Amino acid sequence: MKTADSFGRPLVAVTGMGVVTSLGQGKDENWAALTSGRSGIHPITRFPTSHLATTIAGTVDFLPESKRGASPLTYALADLAAEEAVGEAGLPAADFGGPLFLAAPPVEIDWHHRLRLYAQSQRAGDWRSLIEAAREADEAELFGESQFATIADRMAEKYGTRGLPITLSTACASGATAIQLGIEAIRRGECDRALAIGSDGSATAEALIRFSLLSALTTQNDVPEKASKPFSKDRSGFVLAEGSGAMVLESLESAIARGAEILGIMRGCGEKADDFHRTRSKPDGSPAIAAVRAALSDAGMSEDEIEYINAHGTSTPENDKMEHLSLSTVFGPRMPTVPISSNKSMIGHTLSAAGAVEAVFSILTMREGVIPPTINYEIPDPAIELDVVPNVKRQADVATVLSNSFGFGGQNTCLVMAREAG
Amino acid sequence: MNPTDVVITGIGVVSSLGLGVDAHWQALTGAAPKPVLNGERFAPYTVHPLPEIDWSTQIPKRGDQRQMETWQRLGTYTAGLALDDAGMKDDEALCASMDMVVAAGGGERDVDVDQDILDTSLTRNDHDVLLNEKLTTELRPTLFLAQLSNLLAGNISIVHKVTGSSRTFMGEEGAGVSAIETAAARIRSGQSSHLLVGAAFQTEHPDMLLAYELGRYLQRGGWSPLWQRRPEDGGGVITGSGAAFLVLESREHAEKRGRSAYAAIGPVTSGRARRGGDGLQEALESMVSGLSDSDAPMLAISGASGAHEVTKAEKAALDGRGNVTARGFSSLTGHMKEAQFPFAVALAALAVHHGEAYPAFAEGERPFEDTPEAVLATAVGYNCFEGMGLVVKV
Numbered sequence: 106m107k108t109a110d111s112f113g114r115p116l117v118a119v120t121g122m123g124v125v126t127s128l129g130q131g132k133d134e135n136w137a138a139l140t141s142g143r144s145g146i147h148p149i150t151r152f153p154t155s156h157l158a159t160t161i162a163g164t165v166d167f168l169p170e171s172k173r174g175a176s177p178l179t180y181a182l183a184d185l186a187a188e189e190a191v192g193e194a195g196l197p198a199a200d201f202g203g204p205l206f207l208a209a210p211p212v213e214i215d216w217h218h219r220l221r222l223y224a225q226s227q228r229a230g231d232w233r234s235l236i237e238a239a240r241e242a243d244e245a246e247l248f249g250e251s252q253f254a255t256i257a258d259r260m261a262e263k264y265g266t267r268g269l270p271i272t273l274s275t276a277c278a279s280g281a282t283a284i285q286l287g288i289e290a291i292r293r294g295e296c297d298r299a300l301a302i303g304s305d306g307s308a309t310a311e312a313l314i315r316f317s318l319l320s321a322l323t324t325q326n327d328v329p330e331k332a333s334k335p336f337s338k339d340r341s342g343f344v345l346a347e348g349s350g351a352m353v354l355e356s357l358e359s360a361i362a363r364g365a366e367i368l369g370i371m372r373g374c375g376e377k378a379d380d381f382h383r384t385r386s387k388p389d390g391s392p393a394i395a396a397v398r399a400a401l402s403d404a405g406m407s408e409d410e411i412e413y414i415n416a417h418g419t420s421t422p423e424n425d426k427m428e429h430l431s432l433s434t435v436f437g438p439r440m441p442t443v444p445i446s447s448n449k450s451m452i453g454h455t456l457s458a459a460g461a462v463e464a465v466f467s468i469l470t471m472r473e474g475v476i477p478p479t480i481n482y483e484i485p486d487p488a489i490e491l492d493v494v495p496n497v498k499r500q501a502d503v504a505t506v507l508s509n510s511f512g513f514g515g516q517n518t519c520l521v522m523a524r525e526a527g
Numbered sequence: 528m529n530p531t532d533v534v535i536t537g538i539g540v541v542s543s544l545g546l547g548v549d550a551h552w553q554a555l556t557g558a559a560p561k562p563v564l565n566g567e568r569f570a571p572y573t574v575h576p577l578p579e580i581d582w583s584t585q586i587p588k589r590g591d592q593r594q595m596e597t598w599q600r601l602g603t604y605t606a607g608l609a610l611d612d613a614g615m616k617d618d619e620a621l622c623a624s625m626d627m628v629v630a631a632g633g634g635e636r637d638v639d640v641d642q643d644i645l646d647t648s649l650t651r652n653d654h655d656v657l658l659n660e661k662l663t664t665e666l667r668p669t670l671f672l673a674q675l676s677n678l679l680a681g682n683i684s685i686v687h688k689v690t691g692s693s694r695t696f697m698g699e700e701g702a703g704v705s706a707i708e709t710a711a712a713r714i715r716s717g718q719s720s721h722l723l724v725g726a727a728f729q730t731e732h733p734d735m736l737l738a739y740e741l742g743r744y745l746q747r748g749g750w751s752p753l754w755q756r757r758p759e760d761g762g763g764v765i766t767g768s769g770a771a772f773l774v775l776e777s778r779e780h781a782e783k784r785g786r787s788a789y790a791a792i793g794p795v796t797s798g799r800a801r802r803g804g805d806g807l808q809e810a811l812e813s814m815v816s817g818l819s820d821s822d823a824p825m826l827a828i829s830g831a832s833g834a835h836e837v838t839k840a841e842k843a844a845l846d847g848r849g850n851v852t853a854r855g856f857s858s859l860t861g862h863m864k865e866a867q868f869p870f871a872v873a874l875a876a877l878a879v880h881h882g883e884a885y886p887a888f889a890e891g892e893r894p895f896e897d898t899p900e901a902v903l904a905t906a907v908g909y910n911c912f913e914g915m916g917l918v919v920k921v
Binding site: 152154158213219220223231233243245251268270276314315316515 | 632681
C-alpha cells in the first residue's frame with residue numbers, strides 16, 4: 106500500500122475515534138441514534154429558564170460532571186472521547202507518545218464560584234472584595250478554571266502526550282482546526298501520531314444568553330426534538346449543544362507498521378478567513394468557497410470525487426443559505442445530486458467540538474455505508490436545492506467525504522476524508 | 528542558508544514603554560531604563576499601563592473600534608504596526624494570502640454588570656434566576672464578540688484583510704510559545720510562505736488580575752526588579768499591558784519582494800516540565816543545551832514572570848551555563864501573559880539587528896559587551912509550560 110500522497114507527503118490515517126453527544130456516550134450509542142434519526146435536543150434542566158427566549162439545548166446531562174460547570178464538563182467530555190479513541194487505536198492508555206491538539210471553549214470562572222467568593226468577601230461593593238476573597242480562598246481548582254491551559258495540561262498528564270499541548274479556538278470551526286493541526290504536524294515529520302480532540306461543555310445560562318442576544322438561537326421551544334431543522338424553510342437558528350470528538354491521527358506508514366486497523370484517511374484540509382463581518386459571512390460566499398477548494402486541492406482531488414458532504418448545517422437562516430451558495434459554486438450543476446446531511450439536526454451545534462464530532466461521524470458514514478439523515482426536513486426551502494438525505498438514513502457506498510466547519514470571526518475550515526489511501 | 532529559513536521582516540510592539548520598535552529600542556538602550564507604573568488604580572497591585580494610543584492610526588473605522596474591547600483593539604493595532612513595518616499593510620494580495628496564528632486570552636467582562644449581579648446576590652437566594660434576569664437585560668449584545676478569544680484574529684482579518692488562514696491558540700505563556708513554534712515550523716516545512724504571529728494582553732481589568740490572584744501569583748508590595756522580588760510581598764508577578772506581533776517569511780519569499788529582515792528564527796523548543804522540585808530547572812538546562820552547545824557569550828531575553836519558584840529555576844538554569852547573560856524585560860514592561868514569548872523574540876531580533884546588546888534592565892543583571900549574533904528568547908509559564916528559541920543573524 107502506498108503511504109505517501111500525490112505531493113509526496115506522509116498519508117495520515119485515523120486509527121482511533123471517540124465521541125460523546127447528547128445522544129449518548131461512545132460511537133455505538135451515537136451511531137445507533139444518529140442512523141435512526143433520533144434527536145438529542147431536550148428542554149434545559151441544568152438551570153432555570155425563566156426570562157430566557159430559548160429553553161432547549163443539546164446538553165450532555167448524563168455525566169457526574171454535567172452540573173459542575175463548563176471547565177469540569179469540558180474536561181470530562183474530552184477525557185471520555187480520548188479514552189475511547191486511544192483504546193480503539195490499541196495504544197497504551199497513559200503513554201500516547203505524540204502531541205495533543207485540543208479545541209475547547211474559552212474559559213471563565215463559573216458564576217456560581219464568583220457568587221460564592223463574593224458572599225465570603227468584605228462585600229465592599231467593588232471588584233477588590235472579589236480579588237481579596239479569591240486570594241484568601243486559595244483554591245487550586247478554582248485557579249485551574251481560570252487558566253486556558255488547564256484542561257490540555259491535565260489531558261497531557263493523563264494520556265502521556267508529548268510536549269507542550271496546544272489548546273485552540275477557531276470558534277465553531279475549532280474541532281476541524283484541531284484535526285488540521287494534527288495532520289500538519291504529521292506531514293512535517295514532527296511526529297508519527299497526534300491526538301486531536303474537540304470538546305465543549307460550556308452550555309451555561311450565560312453562554313445561552315450570549316448567543317441569544319446575537320439572535321443566533323432558535324426559539325422553537327415547543328417540540329425540542331424538532332427545533333433544529335437545517336436547510337428547511339422554517340429554520341430559525343441553531344440549538345446550543347455539548348459534546349466531544351477525538352481522533353487518533355497517525356502516519357499511514359506507522360499505523361501499518363504496528364498493525365493498527367485503518368479506520369479512514371485524512372486526505373486534505375483547507376481554510377480561508379473572512380474579512381467581511383464578525384458574525385456574518387461575505388455575501389458572495391467567496392471565503393467558504395475558497396476553503397472548500399483549498400481542502401480539495403490539498404487532498405489532490407477534484408470536486409467530482411466527493412461522494413458525500415457532512416454539512417456545517419447549523420439551521421440558522423444565514424449559514425444554510427451561504428453553505429448552499431458556496432457548495433453550488435464549487436460543485437456546479439452536480440450539487441443537487443450530491444448527498445449532504447447535517448448531524449446538527451439531531452445533536453445541535455456542539456460549538457468547539459462540532460468539527461471533531463462531525464469528522465468522527467464522517468468516517469463512520471464511510472465505514473458503515475450508511476448516511477445519517479437530516480431530520481426535521483418537512484418544509485424544504487425552495488431556494489436551497491439539495492439532497493439533504495431527508496429524515497431517513499440511506500444505505501450508500503461512500504468512499505470520500507467533505508466536512509465543513511464555519512465559525513464566528515470569519516473562520517472557515519474544511520476537511521476531506523477518504524475510506525482508503527487511494 | 529536555506530530558502531525556507533524563517534526570517535522576521537516586520538515587528539510591532541506596544542508596552543508601557545511606548546509604541547513600536549524605535550520607541551522600545553530607545554527606551555531599552557537608554558541609560559538606566561525606568562519602568563512606567565501605576566500603583567493606585569488597582570492597589571494593592573501595581574501595573575504597567577498602556578501608553579496613550581491613537582487607535583485610529585491602525586483601526587481607521589470608529590465602528591470597528593467600538594466592536595472591540597481594549598485587548599482586541601490593542602492586538603489589532605499592534606498587528607497593524609507589524610504589517611506596516613514589513614511593508615505589507617497596503618498590499619492586498621500579500622495580506623489575502625497571509626497565514627495567521629494568534630495567542631489569545633479573552634474575557635474582558637462588563638465590570639458594572641457583574642458588580643451589580645454580585646451586589647444583588649447578597650439580598651436574594653434565587654441566584655440562577657437573578658443571573659437570567661440581569662444577563663438578558665444588561666449585557667450588551669456585541670460584548671460577547673468583543674471578549675471572545677478568536678475574535679482578535681477575526682478583527683485583524685476585518686481591519687487588515689489578513690485572510691490566508693486564521694488560528695487562535697489559548698493557554699497563557701505556552702500559547703505564545705506554540706504560536707511562534709508552529710508558525711516557524713510551517714514556514715520551514717513549506718506549509719506557509721508568510722505569516723503574521725503574535726499576541727496581546729491588557730491587564731487593566733479586574734478579571735485579569737483575579738485570574739492570577741486565584742493562584743496567589745501577584746506581587747502586592749509595589750514594584751521591585753524582576754530578579755529581586757520577595758515572597759513577603761506576594762507572588763512575585765507584576766503585570767503589564769502590551770502586545771507583540773511579528774511578520775515571518777521564508778527567506779525566499781522576503782528576498783523575492785526585496786525585503787531585508789531583522790533576524791532569523793532558529794530552533795524553537797517547548798515543553799511541559801513537571802513543576803516543583805528540580806524538574807523545571809533541569810528541563811530548562813537541557814532546553815538551552817539543545818538549542819546551543821556553544822561556549823561563546825550569549826545574550827538571553829528572558830520572559831521570566833517573577834513568580835518565585837519558576838523565576839528562580841530559570842535564573843539558575845541560565846546562570847549555570849556560565850556564558851549566558853539574561854535581560855528580564857518584565858522588570859520594565861510587566862508580565863504580558865500570552866505576549867511574553869512573541870515579545871521576547873521581538874526584543875531578541877532588535878538586538879541581533881542592531882548588533883548591540885541591551886544594558887541591564889534592572890539591578891542584578893550583568894553587562895554584556897559582545898556583539899549579539901545568536902540571542903536566546905525564553906518564556907517560562909508562571910503556572911505551566913515553557914519554551915525557548917534562538918534568534919540569529921539573517
